[in-house]
Amino acid sequence: MGGGRRRAERSRDRSPAVPVGRVLLAVVAIVAAVAGASFWVVTSDVDLPALPGQRSDPSSYGAGSTSSPGSTGATEETSTPPTPAEAYAALAKDLGPLTGECREQRKVAADPNSGVLGQLRCPVRGGTLVLTTYATTGDLDAVREGVQEPSVGSLASTDRAGIFHSVDPAVAGAADRATVYWDDRKALQSARVTGDAGTALAALTRTLDRVRPSVTAPTAPAAPALVELAAVFALKGCARVPVRWAGETEESTCSYRGARVRIGQFATGTRLGALRGEAAAAAGAAEDGLSDFWFYDLNGEDGRQDDEPEQGKVFGYPAAGDATSLWVDDTACRCWITFTQSGVDDPRTLYDRIF
Structure with a gap:
């Protein structure tokens, strides 16, 4: 055959001078007003109203301190730490439904060579969710390199702000687990859901649909x-x-x-x-x-x-x-x-x- 073919188709304005006499009169008036106000404050038993931004009642200071502003004793912090859903809010609209039973992975975060500042392990329906915060962009990028390796059964997007990667055991093989990974480079955080043995990728996807992840699976050709x-x-x-x-x-x-x-x-x-x-x-x-x-x-x-x-x-x-x-x-x-x-x-x- 002879070969198939396809068609490739600024000036400044000076302010008017102020007479010296007016300046002297203004200064005298200000001094008199200040002296009068000082006398009123010293002799009056009436409390002054609070200035804008100033708390008039020491007991109105918010959580985080049990002492009054003038106290010289030690300050006791009582602020409530963020929930897992709040700490990892960059990864989903609301992680609350999946983070009710999370446990902190202290050993990973304590390892100075791990590049991890914090990690939570959360059981979810059909698998396990792991939430990770990294020390640097380099640490996150190192994880990305491993995740983005092409593999049978994978579906991936490679946007720099946040990548997505999943593995479907129906294509990869029964020995593989269904997995979904996504991250946020600005927040230095990632999420990885690994299915239990026999869990289909579709089941994990339905679980994640409840929280609306910040990065989702690609739907059309990208290259x-x-x-x-x-x-x-x-x-x-x-x-x-x-x-x-x-x-x-x-x-x-x-x-x-x-x-x-x-x-x-x-x-x-x-x-x-x-x-x-x-x-x-x-x-x-x-x-x-x-x-x-x-x-x-x-x-x-x-x-x-x-x-x-x-x-x-x-x-x-x-x-x-x-x-x-x-x-x-x-x-x-x-x-x-x-x-x-x-x-x-x-x-x-x-x-x-x-x-």
Whole structure:
């Protein structure tokens, strides 16, 4: 085949002088007024009204001290410490429903090398919530690096202000626990919920929906190159899903003229090449398999011109049931797309709809 193609489309005013006579008269008047007021204060038994901001009654001083302002004794602090929900308010609208039975993890906070200033462990329905406050942004970023490693079954966003990461055991494997992590870089705090054995990610998500976390799961493709590729192929209704392969950074489901579509991106070209090899093998093994390439049509002329390099590979092969799949990849962005259409026997039929 000859290759599929897609269209890439200030002055100052002086104040009037004040006569010296007026100044002297004003000073005399002020002195007389002060002397009169002093005499009234010394001879009167009437209490003066409090000045703005001054407490007239010592007993009205708020919690935090049991002594009056003039006391020379030791001050006893009686302020109430913040609740867990108040201390970690940056992480959710109201953590109250999940923090009723929290316990402080003193050993972690006491370790000078942990980078942790405080940590709470709270049992929640179906799992455990851990709330952490870090000493520095570097300590939080170190935790982020571990969390953001691409893994099978993960769904992640990487906004600098606050990241999200979850793992779905239905995709990752039964040995993995459902987890949800999010943080707030300004507050230097994070939250991590780990499900009990057998708890589904959906169950943890319903628990968290009650408190409205400050960072939630991503819902659409995020990588700029992936967003562009989806637009080039006119994909509709794309929604983020957990990744299915090691080294994959994100994946989404979409639709295209009745076909079911998956689109994703890998961290490295090596990972993309391995999956491409599987698609090529499937096409080679099929009697009606299809192997081709595609390019961006930059000038609208028939055929590929010298200034229109190959963008990626195309492979067509039978899928489960009566469906046919078409694999399309983009070497430059390490991206891939699969189109799967039921009721189609020949990959060329699907190829002609797309290219």
